Amino acid sequence: MTHAHSTGAPHYWQGALIGDEEAERRLAGLAATVEDVLGTPLDTETVLAACDALATALRDPEHPVRARLVPHLPEGEDPSVLTELGTYLSRGELTRKLRRELGGTAPQRLNRPDARETVYEAWAPVGLVAHVAPGNAVTVAPLSVVEGLLAGNVNVLKTSGGDTLFARHLLAEVAALDPTGGIADRVIVLRFPSSRQEWLRLMCAPADAVAVWGGESAVEGVAAHVPPGCRLVEWGHRISFAYLAREAWRDRGALEALAADVCRYEQQACSSPQVVYLDTDDAEEVFAFAERFAGVLAAHTADVPPPEGEAAPAEEAEVTTTELIARLEEHLGLTRVFAAPDGAWRVMADTRPALTASPLHRSVWVKPLPRKRMIGALRPMRRYLQTAGLAGGRSDIAELSRLALASGVTRVTPVGSMLDGYSGEPHDGVYALQRYSRRVAVRADARFATTACLDDLVRPAVLPAPVGPLTDKEAVQERNRHVARADAELYFRSGGSTGAPALSLFSYDDYDTQMCAAARGLLAAGYDPARDRTANLFYCGGMYGGFLSFFSVLERLGGVQLPLAAGPDHRATAEALIAHGADTLFGMPSYLWQLLHAEAEALRAYGGIRKIFYGGEHFTAAQRRVLEETFGVEVVRSITYGSTDLGPLGHQCTESTGGVHHLHADLHTLEIVDVEEDRPVPPGETGRLVFTTHARRGQALGRYVIGDLGRAVPGRCACGSLAPRFELLGRTGDVMRVATYFLHHGRFVTIAERSAGYGGELQVVLAAGDGREHLTVRVERSAAPDPLRLRDAFLADYPELRTAVEERLLDLTVEAVDGPSLHRSPTSGKLRTVVDRRG
Numbered sequence: 087m088t089h090a091h092s093t094g095a096p097h098y099w100q101g102a103l104i105g106d107e108e109a110e111r112r113l114a115g116l117a118a119t120v121e122d123v124l125g126t127p128l129d130t131e132t133v134l135a136a137c138d139a140l141a142t143a144l145r146d147p148e149h150p151v152r153a154r155l156v157p158h159l160p161e162g163e164d165p166s167v168l169t170e171l172g173t174y175l176s177r178g179e180l181t182r183k184l185r186r187e188l189g190g191t192a193p194q195r196l197n198r199p200d201a202r203e204t205v206y207e208a209w210a211p212v213g214l215v216a217h218v219a220p221g222n223a224v225t226v227a228p229l230s231v232v233e234g235l236l237a238g239n240v241n242v243l244k245t246s247g248g249d250t251l252f253a254r255h256l257l258a259e260v261a262a263l264d265p266t267g268g269i270a271d272r273v274i275v276l277r278f279p280s281s282r283q284e285w286l287r288l289m290c291a292p293a294d295a296v297a298v299w300g301g302e303s304a305v306e307g308v309a310a311h312v313p314p315g316c317r318l319v320e321w322g323h324r325i326s327f328a329y330l331a332r333e334a335w336r337d338r339g340a341l342e343a344l345a346a347d348v349c350r351y352e353q354q355a356c357s358s359p360q361v362v363y364l365d366t367d368d369a370e371e372v373f374a375f376a377e378r379f380a381g382v383l384a385a386h387t388a389d390v391p392p393p394e395g396e397a398a399p400a401e402e403a404e405v406t407t408t409e410l411i412a413r414l415e416e417h418l419g420l421t422r423v424f425a426a427p428d429g430a431w432r433v434m435a436d437t438r439p440a441l442t443a444s445p446l447h448r449s450v451w452v453k454p455l456p457r458k459r460m461i462g463a464l465r466p467m468r469r470y471l472q473t474a475g476l477a478g479g480r481s482d483i484a485e486l487s488r489l490a491l492a493s494g495v496t497r498v499t500p501v502g503s504m505l506d507g508y509s510g511e512p513h514d515g516v517y518a519l520q521r522y523s524r525r526v527a528v529r530a531d532a533r534f535a536t537t538a539c540l541d542d543l544v545r546p547a548v549l550p551a552p553v554g555p556l557t558d559k560e561a562v563q564e565r566n567r568h569v570a571r572a573d574a575e576l577y578f579r580s581g582g583s584t585g586a587p588a589l590s591l592f593s594y595d596d597y598d599t600q601m602c603a604a605a606r607g608l609l610a611a612g613y614d615p616a617r618d619r620t621a622n623l624f625y626c627g628g629m630y631g632g633f634l635s636f637f638s639v640l641e642r643l644g645g646v647q648l649p650l651a652a653g654p655d656h657r658a659t660a661e662a663l664i665a666h667g668a669d670t671l672f673g674m675p676s677y678l679w680q681l682l683h684a685e686a687e688a689l690r691a692y693g694g695i696r697k698i699f700y701g702g703e704h705f706t707a708a709q710r711r712v713l714e715e716t717f718g719v720e721v722v723r724s725i726t727y728g729s730t731d732l733g734p735l736g737h738q739c740t741e742s743t744g745g746v747h748h749l750h751a752d753l754h755t756l757e758i759v760d761v762e763e764d765r766p767v768p769p770g771e772t773g774r775l776v777f778t779t780h781a782r783r784g785q786a787l788g789r790y791v792i793g794d795l796g797r798a799v800p801g802r803c804a805c806g807s808l809a810p811r812f813e814l815l816g817r818t819g820d821v822m823r824v825a826t827y828f829l830h831h832g833r834f835v836t837i838a839e840r841s842a843g844y845g846g847e848l849q850v851v852l853a854a855g856d857g858r859e860h861l862t863v864r865v866e867r868s869a870a871p872d873p874l875r876l877r878d879a880f881l882a883d884y885p886e887l888r889t890a891v892e893e894r895l896l897d898l899t900v901e902a903v904d905g906p907s908l909h910r911s912p913t914s915g916k917l918r919t920v921v922d923r924r925g
Contacts, residue, residue, distance in 0.1 A: 096277045098254045101261060101270035109276060113285060116274075117292035120214045120240045127545075128238045128268045130184060130192055131752075131780055135550045136263040137175040137232060143259075144172030151259055158252040163224055171225055171256075175232065178783055179509055184236060185595060186510035187517035190602075191781065192547075192752055194238050196528055196540035197602075201609055201643040202616040204530040206540045209523040211238035212317065213294035218286075218308050219253065220299040221246035227253040230297055230518075231273060232260070237522040240272045242289050247279030266548065280307060287311045295319055295522055319521045324356035324472035324514060325443055328501050329363045329455070329486060331478025335375055340477040343502025344379070345386040347475060348431075350505050352392060353446040357473040357497065357505050360444035363455040365478075369437040373422045376435035376452040380424035387431050387448065397447050405445040409434070439463045441471075460489045468494025472514060475504040535614070536740050538606030539752075542807040547752040552778035556764050556789050562731055563588050565785065573784025578631035580730040580914075590631075590730045593783040600733035600781070601638040603750050604726050607737025608639060610748070610805070611699065611723045613670070615645035618697060621663055623673035623681070625915045626651040631730060632701065632914060636672050652677045652915055660685035663692070670697040672725055675705045676847060676917045680905055682717055683868065693718055699725035702916050704745065704814075706835055708845030727814065729792055732779050736812065739805040745814030746799055748807055754779050756812060757789070758798055772797045772815055793818050820919055822852060825859055825895035827886040831919045834863055834880065841879035842871045847917055849908050854924040855897065861887075862899045864908060873900040 095103035099112055100119075112119070143151035156165050173179060184191050188209045196206035215234040219227035227245055231253075234241040245253050254275040261270035278285050286308065290296055295317040298308040305320050312318050328347065334340040347359050362379070364372055397405070412434045415421040425432035431448035439455045441464060455463055464471065474490040476483050476498060487498045496515035499506065528540060537543065566574075566589060574591040592600075609615075620640060626633035633651050640647040648666055650659055652673060659681060662668075671678055678698060682689060689695060698719055705713070705722055713719040727736040727747045735754055736747030749756050758773040759766055767773035775794045779787045795818055799811035820831035831850055838844035846869030853860040863880065870876065877900040881888045890896040909918045 096251065096254075098258055098273065098275040100272075100274065101258075101267070106278075110285070110288075113276075113288040116214070116242070116288065120292060123240050123271045124211070124213060126268070126271075127194055127541075128235065128272060129548050130194065130236060130238075131547075131549050132264055132266055132268050133232070133235045134177050134180055134191070135780075136260050136269055137180055138177035139263045140256075140260050141172040141175040141177070144168045144175070155252065155255055155259070158250050158255050160224055160250050160252070167224060171229075174225075174229065180232075180236065181595070181783065182510050183519065187519040188237075188523065191599060193519075193523070195547075195752065196526075197606065198538060198609075201538075201605065201645075204532065204534045204537075206528040206530065208526055209237065209519075210526045211240075212522060212524055213239060214292055215239045215241050215522050216289050216293040216296045217241060217243045218296065218298040218300075218304075219243060219245050219249075220304075221249055223299070224252055226299060228256045228260075231257055231275075233518045234297075234522050235260075235269060235272060237519050239295075239522055240274075242274040242276065242293075244286065244289060245275065245277045247277060247282075249277060251277065265550070280304075283311075290316070297321065297521075317521065319518075321514065323470070325360055325441065325467070325470050326357050326473035326475070326497075326504060327361040327363055327441065328359040328475040328477070328504070329365070329460075329490065330375075330501070331365050331476075331482035331486065333479055333482070334477035334501075335364065335371075335378075337477070338382070340501055341379055341382040342386065343500075344475070344477070345383045346502055347504045348383060348450050349386055349390055349392070349448055352397075352448065353444065353450075355505050357499075358446070359450060359473075359475055359504055360446070361441060361451040361453055363439070363453055363460075365455070365457050367454050367456050367459075369419075369454065372437060372452055372454045373435050376422060376433045377424055379452065380431075380433040383431050383433060383448070383450075384426060387426065392430055392448060401445070401447065405429075405432075405447055405449055408445040408449065412436070441467045457486060457489055460486075461493045464490075464493035464495075471495045473497040473499060473504050475499050475501040477501040536610050536612055536805070537807075538609040542809050544808070546808045546810065549751070549755050549778075549780050552755050552757060552776075552789050554788050556759070556776060556791050557787075558791050559588055559731070559793070562787065562790065566591050570784050577629060578730050579629040588730070591785070592733075596733075596782050597638075600753070601635065602642055603753055604635070604728070604734040604737070605639045605642045607726055607734060607748070607750065608643065608699065610737055610739045610807070611725070611742070612697070612721050612740045613643070613645070613699065615640075615643040618670040619646045619648070619666070619668050620670040620672060621648040621650050621659075621668040623650055623652050623659070623671055623677060624701070625674065625677070630914055632674075636701075636725065656681050656684040657688075660688050664688065664694070667694065669694050670699070671695060672699050672701075674915050675700045675703045675709070676908075676910065677915050679705075679709065679847065682713070683905075686716070690717060695719055697721040699723055701725040701728075702914060706839055706845060707744075708839045708843065712845050732777055732787060732790060732792065735777055735792075739803060739807060741804040745796070746811055747814065748803065748809040748811055751809045753781050756810065758796060758812070761795075761818075767797075770797055770800060774818065775812065775814075795821075817919070822850065822861075822920055822922070824852065824861060825890040825893075827890050829861075829884070829887060833884055837879055837883045838865070838876060841883060842876050844871060844876065845869055847905060847908055849917060849919060849921065851909075851921045852924055858895055858897055859924065860897045860899070862901055864901050864903050866905045866908075867902040868905065870902045873902050876900045 095105050097104050097109045143149040193209040196208045199207050217230045231241045231243050257273050290311040293316055296312050297319040298305050299321045301323045305322055412421045412423045420437050422435040435452045439453050442451050471494040474495045476486050490498055569591050573593050575594045576592040576597050578590045580588045622636050624632035710722050724738045726734045728734040736749050755778045757776040759776050760773055775792055775796045777790050795815045796812045799813050816832045822829045835848050846866035849864040851862040891898050909921050
């Protein structure tokens with residue numbers, strides 16, 4: 087893109103700098119341009135990533151992007167405004183805005199608001215938003231366009247003919263940081279004077295919403311070009327006031343805070359107090375207060391003098407005229423004026439309660455208004471009201487807040503912070519993103535029962551490509567030590583089945599995003615929240631998140647839940663399942679296997695268990711057959727594939743078998759790299775699974791080597807989803823270097839199933855010996871054939887194992903044990919598939 091300032095090309099049109107003649111030609115075809123773009127949705131993650139990259143650059147005084155933008159700031163504008171912009175455009179701030187205004191970070195996706203119904207809702211762009219920006223606020227124009235982009239719209243921005251090209255350059259920088267080109271396609275910036283009415287008409291004619299800043303005349307001038315049915319979003323001038331309950335009148339601290347509000351920005355902000363109301367109808371109390379407040383305002387002005395040469399001649403004339411009229415009315419007993427000799431400030435007491443605009447520049451009215459008459463006095467001005475700054479006792483604040491809001495006020499603050507805001511605050515009583523969006527719905531039939539997101543049938547989510555080096559658990563644990571406390575609201579420990587337990591940190595927002603994703607995955611796997619009665623039998627306690635996470639998932643699905651948790655008393659658990667009619671079990675395969683066999687007689691007689699959703703481990707094919715044939719279970723599927731660090735990574739669908747999962751493509755990207763090197767494997771070949779997550783606040787979890795092996799599954803799934811698929815092929819820890827050979831736990835399981843019909847759990851224990859290593863295969867006594875026959879099967883079907891034994895490098899033993907004596911993680915209950923005791 088071109089960064090140079092070019093007076094010959096003052097306009098920016100979908101990535102190109104153009105002049106007046108070309109702009110006029112393109113404006114004539116604006117409707118067709120919009121139609122071409124809207125067919126391809128813009129993922130909010132694309133906008134978040136580009137804005138966050140720009141935010142990082144703007145906060146760095148030495149960054150070349152910031153250096154390019156500084157020359158385009160209006161004359162006299164402090165470059166610190168770029169740092170403020172950087173804060174607003176950061177991922178954290180924009181994510182908070184999306185959540186507050188549109189309910190989530192991917193509001194454009196058609197998800198089911200009630201999982202029990204096949205109804206899909208989303209926030210869709212209105213289409214084309216025309217932004218008519220003011221000429222006196224450098225950040226307003228580009229921020230309005232960013233809001234339009236977050237809502238997915240095409241945006242055409244008009245800046246004033248006398249403006250610099252700052253907005254154009256800033257938005258071009260945002261577009262340049264998006265490799266997809268989706269942002270550039272949705273941004274048009276035109277600089278022309280309002281007198282060029284034909285351009286304004288062409289810009290507004292195809293618009294679905296027109297956002298305009300300014301006073302009534304500015305809004306009227308634009309409104310004349312707004313077509314019928316087009317949404318007019320007015321960000322006009324507003325008036326604000328302070329209201330003091332009686333106990334605050336003599337509070338010096340309250341008056342000093344009020345003086346600070348009056349002087350800040352010379353009352354140029356819409357939220358600056360122009361009138362101070364007192365809860366009285368006594369004129370003498372009003373005059374006495376005005377005199378007292380004048381002294382406080384004088385002291386504050388002495389400490390914080392007004393800027394020199396700030397007011398324009400017309401503004402100075404208005405100040406002088408207003409003060410003069412107020413002084414003339416003193417003779418009628420209506421007013422009393424207290425003013426600085428040098429004109430730096432003025433307090434004008436008026437016995438009439440009607441809301442009166444101040445001439446600004448530290449000029450404030452003081453008026454009586456008993457609270458019982460507040461609504462009647464203020465409601466006629468409700469179109470113009472914005473902020474009420476209140477001072478008084480706690481009960482006063484509660485009552486006065488309600489009265490002010492009923493009068494038409496949209497913001498209530500304490501006196502002293504009227505000009506302060508908070509992240510995600512509505513503006514003039516509305517959320518901008520909702521004004522730039524439409525709430526849409528699709529009602530589908532029973533064929534869509536397992537389709538959680540309608541978009542998955544059309545296109546996979548598009549996330550930025552992963553960059554940077556590979557990272558592992560140790561690197562993530564080191565980074566966790568530096569996560570800000572504000573971003574670490576929830577602490578989980580891993581189960582420790584693949585090593586020492588590790589700590590994972592989440593914000594509640596990120597946790598909610600992940601639980602909603604896991605809930606969508608469970609729907610796709612065949613869970614029916616309208617009918618299934620679920621026993622949550624995951625392990626609980628010790629900061630382990632399994633039970634809590636699936637409690638949260640079921641809560642979001644609205645499913646019936648028995649939160650029993652895994653426990654040693656299998657009889658009590660089985661009795662609860664039967665008593666409460668549970669037909670669906672959530673839990674670890676090893677625990678569920680023990681429960682079913684320990685209470686086989688009672689549960690087989692009950693015959694009500696229809697579905698099992700498992701996590702953390704896998705049921706073998708032989709175990710599945712036992713569940714189906716012995717216990718009558720109809721559905722056995724993975725509840726999710728994930729990790730404590732990254733959350734849910736993939737889910738099964740009704741067409742998934744074995745270890746095949748769909749990627750949660752709206753949260754993560756997946757790479758499959760070579761076992762030894764950082765390079766992609768050929769399509770369909772086995773490699774290490776590497777995930778990059780894009781939805782974590784305060785943490786960078788990029789290119790995480792999770793420790794699992796897998797391969798990409800080609801083609802479109804029969805379920806219809808376009809989300810990529812992958813097949814899990816075991817843990818990298820399941821691969822053992824034994825006696826110079828690489829052996830895999832999964833091969834032992836496969837041979838035991840195929841050659842001996844074994845359907846129980848299997849554990850490999852490694853130990854050192856004198857001159858050779860020892861490998862013991864431990865199997866369940868209740869399900870195992872003769873250990874010697876099983877040993878013969880391993881030697882016959884596993885050539886590398888046979889060679890190691892024949893070369894006397896390895897001793898092989900098969901040992902039948904009781905299932906509970908197999909080594910498990912004490913936290914999660916997972917089976918430790920390989921126990922290495924070689925030191």
